[in-house]
Amino acid sequence: MRGIVKSYGAKIWAKQLWKTSVVFFLLACGSDDGGEPPPSSGCETGSNPNITFTTSFTDLDAIAHIEPLGELQAFHNFSAHTYVFIKPGVTEVPVYAPVDMDLVNVTFNGTDYQPMFRASCEVVLRFGHITNPVSTIRDAVVTQGIPLFDAQASTLVSFSAGELIGTTSGTVQAKSFDFGVYHSERQLTFLNNDRFHPVETFRHATCPYDYFTSDLRNQMYDLFGPKPLAQPLSCRGPRGRAGTIAGPWFDTEEVFSTPYHGQTEFSPLLVATTLDGTVKLVRGTESNVHRTLLGAATHADPEDVTTEHCYEVESGGYFYLQLQADGTLRVARETSGSCPSEFPSSGYITYYR
Template sequence: MKKLLGIVVLGLLWCNFINTANANIYWVYEFYKISPQSNIFIIGDSGYQECLKSQLSEKEYNKAIKIEVNMSKKMEKTADTCVEKLLISQKNPVLQECLKNELSEERYNSLIVNSFSKKPKKNDFKAFQKCLFNLKTLIVDNSSNQPGSCPEGYILENNTCQPDQSKKITKQQSGTCPEGYILKNNTCQPDKSKKVTEQKSNNILSDEEAYGSKKSYADMWLKTMDEISALLLDSEIQNKQKYLDIVNNAISIFRRMESSTIDQQKSAGKQLVEVINLLEKDFQKHKNVEQYKDVVGKISGIMTGGKPPVDIFLANKVWDCKSYSEPFFTHHVTDLSKIKKILHWGSIRGGGGLKKSLKTHTYMVIKNKGSEVSVHVPTDSYLIASGKYTLHEFKDTIQYSLIFQASCDVVYYFYHLDKIEPGLQKKMGELALQEIEHKAKFSPIRPPIFIKGGELVAKTKGVPKSGWWDFGLLNKNNNNKLPKRIAKMKFPEAETKAQEVERFGFADCPYDYFTEDLKKAYYKKISKNRCGPKEIK
């Protein structure tokens, strides 16, 4: 499903314009958010499979169940329509039993019995994904390129995979039923003797939310574009009609993404760059200028490249902010007498469950391993996000990450913190614990918490045994090019590398943002007096 990401993001907005004969919900996108590895085409229900086959050519169908190509709009629409039809038809007893077990009675009636009279929420989609993909999926026989209906020892009967009574099953194998289910009356039924635990938290940002590309943001962006149009109309700027035409044309195309051509989208998106430049030049003092530039940039990105630019503020930016042309960090982040050395950003290292990854942050190395250091904010800041996770190498150790907005352009962050300052922890509330360190996502702090420069925010001993902890910084105006030596490297996880490469483009040396006397103190701790990759000056 990873191949689908570009198409999924491009399609975030056209789903609202799907003909009413098709699905009302963008299931492909929703299931991708929950499990990027899942293949929506191999859900094991005969009615669902017949629905797919009736709308796709044989060639399209065979490629879809093996994800050999990027998904076309036709394939997306077909999957969406057939999934929704399967859910509300109530013809699959195993599926319906699972849904009743996972959903409350009120949600089941609203969503299934009454055919989505209410909109599904995040936990509803998780229940749908779990129940649909717990159905026995198709087994693809690569030698013949034909899909098998059920696993060996089972036959398709009444829309479900049932044990083949004509064959003697001497011993029930593990995997006879999905986890959390038992074989009962020849069907897989929820095992009510065991409580299936699953981490559920509405407070963890999905990738789409974190990068500002969530589908539901579309209406908000359009409202902002209307505000920009009104602002231009009331202004006395030169070439006013030109800019009005650019904005209004973009709004029109953005509302009908599905029916507009790629050339129309790209042309409108490129013209929006002129509007961003205009806002920076003629509307610097407008209270909403940062928000306006951000939204125009997102829409321009979707139209020209299929997705918005990376949002370093994790869709939680404080718009009432300042930009600085000179260094503005005026407080130490820690007691440097307790720091042995600082390692530059842009290194390639393992850790957190990854054998090799690109690091866009510096490392603070504690002088005496096992000793605790305090962590302070270097300037007036807003805490915009945080994370809580168990370490991969030390399963009993829980640590935290804190992400701060320092200005209209800059975000900095600390990872591998042991204890959040109690007063701040109380304001933040309880955080969801995530088990896989290198895949841990952030929880937004809403509203963001203002913290005065120099205030204590945490204490840490760093990673056990090494005493390392992270201090990194991103600047939205940076456009670092990935060095060729790194671009050629192969990483175990392509998806993780792609995210790290995106962050690399914005990364910067945090110590260059300190006033001169403080900056010198940090550079004395940096090996070879180099804070970043040798190719980045």
């Protein structure tokens, strides 16, 4: 370690400093004040907006694939971090510091750990589902998160590039863990920024793999998947495309300024194609992810649908989506049966950007 663990008294002081904005990495949320990050010149780590990661964050040979930003998961209206899937035959993988960085926060949900690191005043890294962190991280656990770019957050432990921060077996269901990087001076642009920008992680999410040296970056991009479609040249980011049915939709015209744990307080609809060609439809309050596989009779890339389309989904029934001239989207959902010959005249929900 580059530095020594801060004193216990400093740790207690840090615990008392938490802001009212609670940050939970698993739900991809952040400060909901809607404002810009505070000036970062006073942060202990130092300023470096163009930082480079020099060491892999894990053993890449043990990774099955990586899902980049914007992939579709249950309970999400945008995935502001990436998902790293461990190979089926591998029990657990190491997690390393990809750059010199300082631990500023770590929470524990009863199952696994969510450490947050500052690589510079402008660049923050977060991992989720770390099942066995090193003892210095485990000993620094607090009950709440902090805003991403809190210049006053105290350094708890310092790590050098390549140093082990723990091992993980990932989630029980998917054998995956989370890796996200956020930059205070770079902002994502959504079709309707007001829906997302109140949440720090949505607003400042960047592609973690773009920070690595070119050789490492290429190795990580080669793991994007699941395949077989051609892999993107970026982490994809916001999935909405104007004039099509693709991307996030919301079932209220009103924009709420206080998202709940990074989700809206209503049911969003997300429609997009994954890297293996599957069309996924996710509604924010449901645990189901509805799928239409590549090659299925009703498959169509939502980014190509400019009028209407009906998807028969593996979970049963269909979603019939019809784009309106005013930019809204009508969605008819039936849990059984096949697509009708025309859009129904009633029983649909209207969604908004």
